[in-house]
Amino acid sequence: MALEMRDRCERCESAVLPPDSPARICSHECTFCVPCSDAMHDVCPNCGGELVARPRRVPAPAAA
Structure with missing residues (x-):
């Protein structure tokens, strides 16, 4: 299950x-x-x- 990136x-x-x-x-994905x-x-x-650091979602590399 993916994080909801609010x-x-x-x-x-x-x-x-x-x-x-x-x-x-937090563990319930409350976001601040x-x-x-x-x-x-x-x-x-x-x-x-x-409250802990939310992982960052980076764009996928472009196809070569």
Whole structure:
């Protein structure tokens, strides 16, 4: 099962989070920008879980 790569911070809703940008997620995939995560001391306000770096999705290499 693939991660749902949400494109907005759930706290400030103004931070756009493309798949290749830094973001923080919990085990339920709640998604936050780095400044909001830092302000919340890396604790998800929804479930109380730890917020960790979201893996970045990079584009596939072009076919040769």
